[in-house]
Amino acid sequence: MSKRKHAELLKEKIGSREAHVSVIGLGHVGLPLSAAFASAGFRVTGVDIDTDKVESVNCGECYIPDVPTEQLTRLAETGSLSAAADYAVLADADTVSICVPTPLSKTRDPDISYVIEAADKVAENMRSGQLVVLESTTYPGTTQELILPKFEATGLRVGEDFFLAFSPERIDPGNKRYSISNTPKVISGVTAGCSELAQTLYSTITEHIVPVSSTKCAELVKLLENTFRYTNLAMVNELALMCERLGVDVWEVIEAAATKPFGFMPFFPGPGLGGHCVPVDPLYLSWKLKTLNYTARFIELASQINASMPGHVVRKIADGLNELSKSVKDSKILILGVAYKRDVGDTRESPAIEVMRILAEKGAVLSYIDPYVPALEIESDVYRSRELDPATLERFDCAVIVADHSCFDYDMIVKCSRLVVDTRNATRNVPGDKSSVMKL
Numbered sequence: 001m002s003k004r005k006h007a008e009l010l011k012e013k014i015g016s017r018e019a020h021v022s023v024i025g026l027g028h029v030g031l032p033l034s035a036a037f038a039s040a041g042f043r044v045t046g047v048d049i050d051t052d053k054v055e056s057v058n059c060g061e062c063y064i065p066d067v068p069t070e071q072l073t074r075l076a077e078t079g080s081l082s083a084a085a086d087y088a089v090l091a092d093a094d095t096v097s098i099c100v101p102t103p104l105s106k107t108r109d110p111d112i113s114y115v116i117e118a119a120d121k122v123a124e125n126m127r128s129g130q131l132v133v134l135e136s137t138t139y140p141g142t143t144q145e146l147i148l149p150k151f152e153a154t155g156l157r158v159g160e161d162f163f164l165a166f167s168p169e170r171i172d173p174g175n176k177r178y179s180i181s182n183t184p185k186v187i188s189g190v191t192a193g194c195s196e197l198a199q200t201l202y203s204t205i206t207e208h209i210v211p212v213s214s215t216k217c218a219e220l221v222k223l224l225e226n227t228f229r230y231t232n233l234a235m236v237n238e239l240a241l242m243c244e245r246l247g248v249d250v251w252e253v254i255e256a257a258a259t260k261p262f263g264f265m266p267f268f269p270g271p272g273l274g275g276h277c278v279p280v281d282p283l284y285l286s287w288k289l290k291t292l293n294y295t296a297r298f299i300e301l302a303s304q305i306n307a308s309m310p311g312h313v314v315r316k317i318a319d320g321l322n323e324l325s326k327s328v329k330d331s332k333i334l335i336l337g338v339a340y341k342r343d344v345g346d347t348r349e350s351p352a353i354e355v356m357r358i359l360a361e362k363g364a365v366l367s368y369i370d371p372y373v374p375a376l377e378i379e380s381d382v383y384r385s386r387e388l389d390p391a392t393l394e395r396f397d398c399a400v401i402v403a404d405h406s407c408f409d410y411d412m413i414v415k416c417s418r419l420v421v422d423t424r425n426a427t428r429n430v431p432g433d434k435s436s437v438m439k440l
């Protein structure tokens with residue numbers, strides 16, 4: 001079949017919803033994406049090496065809070081969405097979106113092994129007429145330099161026999177305002193034809209598409225977005241350290257500065273950065289630049305400041321306990337919120353883990369409360385979440401607010417705790433005596 005025929009046929013199939021859509025990796029990104037394509041009328045097959053996830057999807061049981069269970073159950077029951085652990089299902093797929101993890105290795109370099117494994121498996125099962133879109137966040141050049149050669153090694157030609165694009169995922173777990181449908185989607189194909197087909201596919205689930213001229217540019221867009229957060233958060237984290245020395249409330253400074261109606265965007269300090277994206281993605285960019293003999297200085301500096309914040313929180317706790325004539329060793333310390341941010345259950349790279357690790361090393365007796373995280377393992381110690389009530393709070397020497405979940409009763413936390421270390425300014429609206437509260 002000619003190049004035009006492949007592209008036209010796929011375009012028609014997408015338009016008529018006859019295209020068989022597949023998604024590799026059914027995690028925080030891949031499952032909502034699969035549900036969005038299935039809800040748009042496509043038959044969708046997800047592929048994941050985790051057989052528990054495969055079974056859950058096939059039973060219509062949801063494990064990602066952003067996808068409502070009723071939606072998943074309906075999609076599974078109608079056969080619109082199914083899952084498999086075997087890549088052989090791709091032989092029948094018209095489109096393949098790759099959403100596998102891109103974490104850091106132990107040495108904090110990019111661990112691209114999941115992308116390589118997925119790309120190798122896609123290549124093994126590739127056939128003419130398929131569109132493959134990489135969504136995993138990665139370093140500039142991955143699509144063109146790493147994925148494309150693997151696919152072309154099959155003997156098929158890009159832009160003629162198959163189509164390849166990069167489109168970074170932008171989901172924000174727990175965000176009630178922005179979802180896949182109303183968050184603009186950046187897309188670029190390896191060729192103009194690849195770009196057009198990827199835009200055709202994603203415009204079925206997203207209102208606004210932002211085409212860019214190269215896959216390298218699209219890859220860098222995502223890294224810029226997260227580096228922007230990373231460096232600005234480092235800047236306000238350092239502001240918090242400076243404010244402590246100046247005897248000024250950092251939160252008051254930022255909130256007052258944010259009243260400026262132009263040229264200022266507020267970022268708030270915290271106990272350190274967490275999640276799968278913001279603390280990780282900038283290091284993909286700095287790593288790539290190292291290979292080009294360039295040091296990404298802003299990222300390096302931001303990295304140092306952000307990484308120092310859990311240690312700063314521990315120093316605050318030690319100062320507060322000192323006022324009570326206590327040491328960290330043997331003090332009973334209650335961590336409130338171990339997820340990496342408010343109202344989610346994701347603990348990946350959570351600063352609470354590092355805070356708890358340092359405290360445990362110093363001999364503190366630790367517990368935590370997080371309604372979104374029933375159990376937490378840190379260096380082979382398993383902790384289980386407790387219930388938040390006055391009697392529990394009264395039993396501890398110090399309560400530390402690390403993730404400011406909206407379900408926490410902050411009035412009760414302040415009233416019933418001997419000492420509160422508040423790393424998120426979560427107690428700002430608590431009325432009355434707050435002499436027991438130490439802010440970041």
Ligand SMILES: NC(=O)c1ccc[n+]([C@@H]2O[C@H](COP(=O)([O-])OP(=O)(O)OC[C@H]3O[C@@H](n4cnc5c(N)ncnc54)[C@H](O)[C@@H]3O)[C@@H](O)[C@H]2O)c1
Pocket residue numbers: 024025026027028029030047048049050053099100101102114117118135136137138168169170171172173276277
């Ligand atoms: N979570 C977010 O908020 C977010 C936002 C934007 C971008 N991203 C990016 O999206 C990508 C995926 O992130 P995530 O949060 O969904 O990760 P995740 O860990 O939640 O999910 C990844 C899934 O891929 C599966 N998997 C791993 N290797 C596989 C393979 N070879 N074949 C098939 N399945 C495989 C895992 O079992 C897991 O279910 C990452 O690059 C991440 O940086 C994540």
